[in-house]
Amino acid sequence: MHNPLQEEKVFKDPVHKYIYVQDQIIWALINTREFQRLRRIRQLGTCFLTFHGAEHSRFSHSLGVYEITRKIISQFERNRYADWPSEERLLCLCAALLHDVGHGPFSHSIEKTFGTHHEEWSCRIVLGDTEVNKVLRQVSPTFPQQVAGVIAKTYRQEIVVSLVSSQLDADRMDYLLRDAYFTGVNYGMFDLDRILRVLRPYQGHIVVKESGMHAVEDYLMARYQMYWQVYFHPVTRSADVILHHIFERAKHLHEEGYTFRFMLAPLPSLFANKLSVQEYHMLDEAFMQTVLMQWSLEQDDILSELCSRFLERRLFKYTTLEVMDVPMLERLRDTFRSIGLDPHYYLEVDFPSDQSYDVYRPGEQDEKLPILLLDAADRLTEISHKSEIVRSISGIQMGKYHLYYPQDLLLKHASRLDEATRRLLGLVEDQ
Ligand code: ZN
Numbered sequence: 001m002h003n004p005l006q007e008e009k010v011f012k013d014p015v016h017k018y019i020y021v022q023d024q025i026i027w028a029l030i031n032t033r034e035f036q037r038l039r040r041i042r043q044l045g046t047c048f049l050t051f052h053g054a055e056h057s058r059f060s061h062s063l064g065v066y067e068i069t070r071k072i073i074s075q076f077e078r079n080r081y082a083d084w085p086s087e088e089r090l091l092c093l094c095a096a097l098l099h100d101v102g103h104g105p106f107s108h109s110i111e112k113t114f115g116t117h118h119e120e121w122s123c124r125i126v127l128g129d130t131e132v133n134k135v136l137r138q139v140s141p142t143f144p145q146q147v148a149g150v151i152a153k154t155y156r157q158e159i160v161v162s163l164v165s166s167q168l169d170a171d172r173m174d175y176l177l178r179d180a181y182f183t184g185v186n187y188g189m190f191d192l193d194r195i196l197r198v199l200r201p202y203q204g205h206i207v208v209k210e211s212g213m214h215a216v217e218d219y220l221m222a223r224y225q226m227y228w229q230v231y232f233h234p235v236t237r238s239a240d241v242i243l244h245h246i247f248e249r250a251k252h253l254h255e256e257g258y259t260f261r262f263m264l265a266p267l268p269s270l271f272a273n274k275l276s277v278q279e280y281h282m283l284d285e286a287f288m289q290t291v292l293m294q295w296s297l298e299q300d301d302i303l304s305e306l307c308s309r310f311l312e313r314r315l316f317k318y319t320t321l322e323v324m325d326v327p328m329l330e331r332l333r334d335t336f337r338s339i340g341l342d343p344h345y346y347l348e349v350d351f352p353s354d355q356s357y358d359v360y361r362p363g364e365q366d367e368k369l370p371i372l373l374l375d376a377a378d379r380l381t382e383i384s385h386k387s388e389i390v391r392s393i394s395g396i397q398m399g400k401y402h403l404y405y406p407q408d409l410l411l412k413h414a415s416r417l418d419e420a421t422r423r424l425l426g427l428v429e430d431q
Contacts, residue, residue, distance in 0.1 A: 011063055015177050019067040025139060026066065026093055032131035033281070034101055038062055040284035044179060045106045046239035047230065049313055051183035058103050064174035069096035069163055071196050072170065072206075084201040088160050091143075094136065095150035096164050099171060101125050101132065105285040109243035113251060114273060121280060123148040128277040158369070162206045166369035167360060168195070168216065176222050179230060187225030190218040200374060207374040208383070216371060217389045220360045224393045234402050237350050238315040241404045245345045246292070246306045253300055262294035302345050309406070316348070317407035319424060320400050324349070329403075335421055339413040341406070348404045360384075360394045 004022050011019040021027050029035055038059040047054040069092055076084040102121025104110050111117060125132055126148045136144040149155035153165055163170055173192060180188025198212025208216055230236075253260070254271045266279035275283075289311075296307035309315070333343040341347075360371075371383040384390045405425060410417070414427045422428045 013060065013064065013067070015064055015174070015181055016067050019063050020070065022070075023090065023093065025090065025135060026097060028135045028138075029094065029097055029132060030063070032135060034125050034130050034132045035059070035062070035098070037281060037284055038101065038103070040286050041103050041105055041107075042285060043175065044183075044230075045108060045236075046243060047179075047183070047233070047236045049239045049315070050233050050235040051185070051230065053182045053184050054179070056178060056182040058100050061175055061178055062097055062100050064178055065099060065164070065170045066093060066097040068170035068173050068192070068196070069093055072163060072199055075196055075199070076201055081201050083159075083203060085157060085159065088157060090139065091146055091150060091155075092160055092163050094143075094147050095160070096170055098122060098126060098132065098147060099151055099164055102280075104280070104283050105288040106240075106243055109240050109247060112244050113247035114270060116273075116275075119151060122151050124277055124280075126151065130277060157204070159201055159204050159206060162369045166206065167371045168199075168206070168208070168219070172223065173219070176219070176226055179226060180222070183230055185226070185229055187229050188222045190222045191215050195219060202374055202380075205369070205372060205380075207372045207380060210373045210375045210386075213373060213383065213387055216383060217387055220371075220383075220390055220393065223360060234318050235315060237402065238318060238404055239310065239313075241316060241348045241350060242306055242310050245348070246295070246303065246310065249300070249303045249306060249345055250295065253303065258300065260295075261298055262291070264291075267291070302342060306345065314406075314408060316346075316404040317426065318350075318402045318404045319426060321349070321403055322400060324401055332421065332424075335417060339410075339416055341409060346406055346409070350402045350404060360390065 003024055005024050005027055009021040009027055011021070013019050021030070036059070039057050041058045042048065042054070043056050043058050043061045044054045073084075073089055073092060077086065077089075099122060100118065102123070102125055103118045104116065104121065107118055126136065126144050127133060133144050136147055146155065150160055150164060153161050155161050165171060173195070176188045176190070177192060180186065194215040195208075195212065198209040198215065200207050200209055250260075251271055254268075266275055266282050269275045269279050270283070292307045292311055296304050296311060298304045298307075329347075329349065333347060336343040336347055372380045373383055373386055374380055384394055403424075407425065407427070410425055411427060414422060417425075417427065419428075
């Protein structure tokens with residue numbers, strides 16, 4: 001099974017042109033039901049409501065991460081670098097392919113409400129009673145544990161983990177290029193081929209040859225731009241806020257004993273926080289869209305209103321707050337209650353640092369491995385010590401608070417709101 005395929009397989013891909021599959025094991029993993037499920041999960045969750053092209057799936061991203069990892073390793077092998085542990089090749093490729101296999105539908109909102117975690121689910125799928133696990137065990141009985149170790153970043157060889165998960169890893173390189181391509185923005189572009197050529201295995205780390213610094217600067221700039229222009233787009237966050245509130249409301253109703261007109265497996269297990277791997281498999285975005293459509297017909301006004309809002313894209317409006325003004329928010333919550341809007345579901349303060357995407361921060365608080373430059377004298381330096389550009393964009397706290405609310409509902413009650421509130425929420429006509 002861990003032999004090469006008799007004939008190489010290729011996938012046509014808009015980002016990498018072709019994705020090459022050379023190993024039987026990789027081909028078998030792609031054809032498992034768990035991996036095929038990723039076709040039904042969007043890579044960017046609710047982002048398609050802001051950038052309509054962003055319909056690409058976790059399936060295409062996972063193939064892309066595999067392909068970048070394959071290219072990096074083949075460059076190491078061609079150059080016969082002594083510091084590359086060649087016996088780890090298949091492990092790296094499998095972990096790259098499977099790193100997101102546990103992603104659920106609209107991951108961020110569901111994870112926030114139900115406390116699930118996609119990395120943990122990836123490991124459960126790799127280790128559990130699944131087709132993926134059966135394929136991996138054909139390599140060796142302990143191979144699934146090794147793959148899970150790389151995904152969980154506990155595997156003993158840092159160099160293997162850092163290919164899939166570090167500040168300059170195959171995961172980010174693929175999603176930046178892919179998300180830029182499908183959203184149609186130009187900020188996320190950088191010279192991938194150049195970066196792949198300047199990577200080196202060195203004393204247990206993946207490092208960058210110093211002459212490649214400018215290509216890496218470009219990559220970090222792309223990441224910085226994508227973070228602010230796409231990943232933290234306030235309109236996308238508005239859709240996330242509504243989804244989160246839908247799940248919160250449903251969970252609350254379930255706990256209160258409300259009888260849902262529509263309640264299919266595996267929703268009860270999701271609410272009870274005891275999904276099995278088999279039940280998790282049924283959770284995809286097609287299922288969740290059906291749930292939202294059915295819940296838009298529920299008796300509960302809040303749940304049905306929020307679901308129609310999401311499906312019809314009547315998103316919450318937002319206003320930017322320079323500082324967090326707690327007494328002002330308390331007054332606002334009282335005002336919402338006085339006009340019959342529950343502030344728990346109709347008011348939200350959001351801050352960008354709650355995101356899983358980030359801008360580059362050199363080392364310190366980050367568990368991700370920093371970017372190291374290797375100079376001609378074999379010295380390693382963290383990139384921000386050499387690059388003015390990286391210094392200027394790393395660790396900037398530029399975020400502001402955004403206050404989200406349903407402007408359309410509030411307009412109906414505008415006459416009952418005081419002048420300051422109307423101004424804050426943009427409910428006054430411009431003179
Ligand atoms: Zn990923």
